[in-house]
Amino acid sequence: MRYSGLRVIKEALTGHKGWKPVWRDPEPQPHYDIVIIGGGGHGLAAAYYLAREFGQKKIAVVEKGWIGGGNVGRNTTIIRSNYLLDGNEPFYEFSLKLWEGLEQDFNYNAMVSQRGILNLIHTDAQRDAFTRRGNAMILNGADAELLSADQVRAEYPFLNFDNARFPIKGGLAQRRGGTVRHDAVAWGYARGADSRGVDIIQNCEVTGFRMENGRCLGVETSRGFIGAGKVGCAVAGSSGRLMAKAGMRLPIESHVLQAFVSEGLKPVMPGVITFGAGHFYCSQSDKGGLVFGGDIDGYNSYAQRGNLPTVEDVCASGIALIPALGRVRLLRMWGGLMDMSMDGSPIIDRTDIDGLYFNGGWCYGGFKATPASGFAFAHLLATDRPHKTATAYRFDRFRRGYMIDEKGVGAQPNLH
């Protein structure tokens, strides 16, 4: 079924009896050409592009819970391509370009809103670093704009500009950045994949891999064995646990990241802002709530909830930047499982086991990467070669010393 304005009018006039389920609920088949583990954004996008761009047939996505129940439905919805390093920027810019045409592409309203993102500058050294990053972005075909303090004040008058500890000296803006309704992305890709014949199998946990002579033959699941020509793993925060079942130890740790939403307010925040002197970022949802977050909790965990000291830390950072936030009531908060890699950048690569492929290490920036990650993973699964924007995301970079350390903080995942 194609969604359109006319369809909405027709359904409104006929009692909404014509809507169909957005995807089927198929039984697992004994064998597929490609099985993708993980029905998050990345797994669903990979399945969608495999079917749509690479003409693959007989694909399944196997999800232990429900579509959208993982990080794809837990994140703070920010998209951007404001990276410095050559290993990253072309990939994230490719992703932003895919976001720009996504809703027409998969015929689903994902509420892509290019309301802009602004990284605030608080010191002269930071201005130098952000200028360099902005130039790198422009060289890679992205947009970047350096703003003075007065220009920032015109757009965000309520920020604490003259705070003696954290004066605001300007900002680096990317006008094409913004937000996207996160779970609609999962639903849109699921619908697009399903309509091209992909089986989306929910409530089906992968419990192991069947191997023979160094080759992966398929996956053991809570609903029986499913054979596969190729298996792609895209389970984000569960990467370490899943790949351990294949005998692999990853350069990834799982950490908790929390997100927060305030009570609904009238429109106050035109775009996304990030504090440059503390870990705090904020936007306003279409329902009016301020959506914000900060640092990971800082200890290894597979729990999807965080602890109070981080709540205090994030709120303190927020109030240092926006004093008026102290009067706003917090409505709810939650946590998600972050697959933090050692250099802060992801991995999209084959493994040493024939037929087994891996996608993970997204840290807390994987939502914006969803379209490009899905496309690049589909490219790898279909052709056995990396996509041109993802050639740096290899496992062996950690052994060879070719880190993609975007922040320059060294091999410590809790600092990225």
Ligand SMILES: Cc1cc2nc3c(=O)[nH]c(=O)nc-3n(C[C@H](O)[C@H](O)[C@H](O)COP(=O)(O)OP(=O)(O)OC[C@H]3O[C@@H](n4cnc5c(N)ncnc54)[C@H](O)[C@@H]3O)c2cc1C
């Ligand atoms: C609080 C928070 C805020 C964030 N904010 C942003 C942001 O603003 N911008 C941004 O770019 N990124 C953000 N991120 C990061 C982003 O959400 C993730 O990097 C990204 O969603 C991970 O990819 P995914 O969507 O495929 O993961 P998920 O949605 O987590 O998908 C993985 C799926 O694998 C399934 N799975 C796990 N184990 C198995 C198994 N054994 N068998 C079958 N299925 C299994 C899980 O149930 C899950 O559904 C944020 C994350 C959090 C938690």
